[in-house]
Amino acid sequence: MTSHPFDAAIALTPSGDHAWTGHTSAAYGNMVGPFGGVMAAQALGGVLKHPQLLGEPVALTINFAAAMADGPFEVHARPARTNRSTQHWTLEVRQQGEVVLTGTTFTALRRDTWGAVEHAMPRVPRPQDVPIAQGPKRVEWVNRYEMRFIEGGLPAAWDGRDLGESRTRLWLRDAPARPLDFASLTALADVFFPRIWRRRSVLVPIGTVTMTVYFHAGAQQLRDAGEGYLLGQAQAQAFRGGYFDQSAQLWTEAGDLLATSHQVVYYKE
């Protein structure tokens, strides 16, 4: 246990077979309830701490089924199928007996194979040449991340202008800096503000309903990334009928694609 607020936020106490107890963290508070990225990391924690865990996370899907109340919660992580070198997990988070989060995780023993990054990191200025985002923070969790926007920051004015495009690129890392691991990478994959705010320059009410993270790197590559910056990129593909998607990539400064992520977000109007 370190003194980092992220480690405090994702701490879990065993509370039965396949079950753990955690507590929401004010340090990662969102508009309503906690920051979803930390909730996802807490749920994944039930797998990462499980004595039957085989291998490392390769894919994670988290569904935000209901608003989580500030307070305690239970994580349930159960191996649904264990094969020779792979394992499939089902996840649930409950509060007062009600399901607030569902999910699945796929873990595997990674092997050395041919490899390539096909989605190359775009050419961007170095982190130290991009200013840290300042200004008022609407929600507490944003203070737990250092963000250096290269393009596609929050609109300068909420004037309802359709910008025709929703892409954001930024350098980011935990604040204070913290060595990267699967839990923090999961949360980092959810750091991007909702694409509809960027696209339409309007602060419509939103909420992520489902998020999937694909981990393209193993524990050793995450250790190698250390406390370095990640280049994050996020963009929507379609908005319709109250839901839009956003896809994201996270590269190391050296251009290694550590994770890709996809989510569906509810929006009003």
Place this chain on the structure above:
Amino acid sequence: MTSHPFDAAIALTPSGDHAWTGHTSAAYGNMVGPFGGVMAAQALGGVLKHPQLLGEPVALTINFAAAMADGPFEVHARPARTNRSTQHWTLEVRQQGEVVLTGTTFTALRRDTWGAVEHAMPRVPRPQDVPIAQGPKRVEWVNRYEMRFIEGGLPAAWDGRDLGESRTRLWLRDAPARPLDFASLTALADVFFPRIWRRRSVLVPIGTVTMTVYFHAGAQQLRDAGEGYLLGQAQAQAFRGGYFDQSAQLWTEAGDLLATSHQVVYYKE
């Protein structure tokens, strides 16, 4: 019940609370077991046929936990959380008591809102100007789809040349043609052959381990699409340690983005 082989393949018989029985279809047979897209559609069927269903599918994640044997299977679809206008489902498919597939689905009542397709359909020739793919079919399910490759078809030679890129674009629809619905769109999202075959010109053993489909259209738009062609595009972002991802888009001929999809695929070597 029509006489279309897809409807026969996804037929389910109620077999208890939240449970259905189905049977694999030789018409959609793959190298080992059935075509994954049809398995995903069968699992989603447990939700689509469920008397408690609220709304329409917005997101679906399917994990292929083990090879499915030819024969009967049980679909278990349970509403984990029902809200005012949204519902979260957990899915399992079992054979002889063992879990072979896990998943989650998010359904919702769609509302009229502002909307936009941000990932525009690329400029491509019309379906009738692109020849139908001919040649030997290694597996039966491929005969159930009409495919017209615009670019990125199967390599002309399996010579191990790294093409540096894995993108495929093709027109596709059921064969024989069949009116589009959520089940067939789910299967169509898995039609793309593995990106690593294209990228490396090598027929390495592969298997999808997880697939997520985001439905950007409601039932009315799918009805409007009818038996028309869809433009499919698929590309990988990263290959490493025995797993790669591929992301796909499916547009109508008019440029409407009906679905986006993402998957992680195991590969050997």
